[in-house]
Amino acid sequence: MTVPRPESLRRPAATPMPLMARLRTALLALLMLPVCSWSAPDKRIVITIDDLPFASATPMTVPEAARLNEALLRTLQRHQAPAIGFVNEDRLLVPGQIDRGVAILDAWLDAGMALGNHNFGHLGLWTSSVAEVQAAVLRGEVFTRWLTTRRGAPLRYYRPPFTQTGRTEADRLAFETFLQAHGYTLAPFTVEHDDYLFACVYDHLDGTDAAATRQIVEDEYDAHLRRAVAVFESMSAQLFERQIPQIWLIHANRLNADTLDRSLTTLRSLGYRFISLDEALQDEAYRTPALASGKFGPSWLARWARSKGVKLSVYGQPDPDGQTAALHREHCGR
Template identity: 55%
Template sequence: MGFGERGPRRTEIILKHPLRRERFMKHALLTLCLLLATSAAAADKQIAITIDDLPVISATPLTLAEKQHVTTQLLNAMKKHGVRAVGFVNEDKLLEKNQLDANVALLEAWLANDMELANHTFGHLGMHKSSVEQMKAAVIKGETISRWLSERAGKPYRYFRHPFTQTGNSVEEQHAFESFLAEHGYSVAPYTIEHNDYLFSCLNDHLLAGKDIGVSRETMLKEYLAHLDNAVEAFETMSQELFGRQIPQVFLIHANRLNGEMLDATLQRLKEHGYRFIPYDQALEDPAYAIKAGPSKKFGPSWLMRWAKTMNKKLSVYGQPDPAEPLMKAFNTHCS
């Protein structure tokens, strides 16, 4: 007997009987609800937002008004999307002639908008080229104003992010510095997703200064969002390969004019990827973040790549692909 010649199928029989039909429909409905609930749980991806180099970083000099504008744009975008971010401060950037008070007011605005401040050293010292003693001094000097402002605002002051996310040239160096951080009440601040925003930001600064870099601003901005998609995809792949699930991710970007303009669209894009924004401390509660990450040496990759090393696992991807060739060319010519 061929397949098509079989008698009435079981569902057909069930559906002909009114009581059975009702039970069948109820069961089908329940199954559908369960399926929807499962896919909703799968889509419940979480991400915390962290922003480095506060109050504002730029490849070209900025006026106070421009810095105020960037700060307002960043805070407005986060407010709109219900984001409570952590901002990592370089206090050397506050000490401009006649602008100390106004620069401090930028940090106060972060706190007033329910954000948290954290330490990113005085002078943005990279561990690859600095001694542990130099790093320690940069931490202490880098907390003077932010710690006081945070305490006054009743906010915690608890994270340290290594500039360039370089966590040491050796295990010994890493441990010596991290013991110091712990003694001073700091937790090391990991990240898992970045999307070369520093590269696009530098191009943006030159474009805004009217420089011809061989790429239009419109193309660059479009590419910036497309590149976010590439990065999200790559880091989600890593999370899946390491943990078999999507861990709460930590997004790292910088306080610059590019993000001032684009953060709203960036956060919207993350939402479209299925993300819900959570506070940083909540993301760090995930067991993944208890895994040790070794010293980074010169490059400061995502913690996902560091964990792969600790877990002795091979990943199928290492970071996102480079941005399109004309952008790389412009960056290599004008920014490095």
């Protein structure tokens, strides 16, 4: 025996809908579908490039560094992507070529990008004391502050080398108080994908099979970016139940000069749009406390998990494997 459902008892008898009205309703439902069930999250990412004017495992001349930065800037502009470059001013002090080095930084500002301080000598808060790193911050801001001030833009951001924020909480607090007193905001990061490792292999490419190997390294580098982004998205979802604006950390090296276009295209294909550091830091996620890094400077997503006492299923991207990892062991000694 079939028991009538209560709602069918309440529902008035349906009158047949005219054909055109039925078609209109079906069409409307179809149009609504992408909005209701396929709407992608608004994924945003900041591009931050460390170690200006260049990072290299092999010697690099100032003219080569200038070409490398021009390539980065051309790609950023083509993608209409704002970026911030963090400067190690000690690398500008090449006798007879300081003007050319400073011109590299000026080109960043000409291109509409921002500059930040990465300190003089790339001193980290693990092997150097708070006082030593504070001195390196002030010593490392001379040209950059002069260039930004001339354009009426304050120098506001500091990226700590090795992304170390202190051996202890006391160190972290003392250093952050120092930064605030000098008008700096600490620039965190949330996404990285071992670009220094791929770059070291890339810097050592030579010989007859260099072109073929270069292609393999570039392909593995792109695959590793996709893997890393997926992991950091998962960490964001586990911590905040949404996709926070991510901050991507890469370096001013030969590899990125040649592959930034591909990386940005990949990020776009993953649904990202590019935003400024100012915009990202307005998100409340970045007000989450982060404890002192200690020796290793992981993604801020891992630091937030620690300070919140949240256990995550992943804490960062897997180690690179494949041919690049083997070449890295061979050429770069690890």
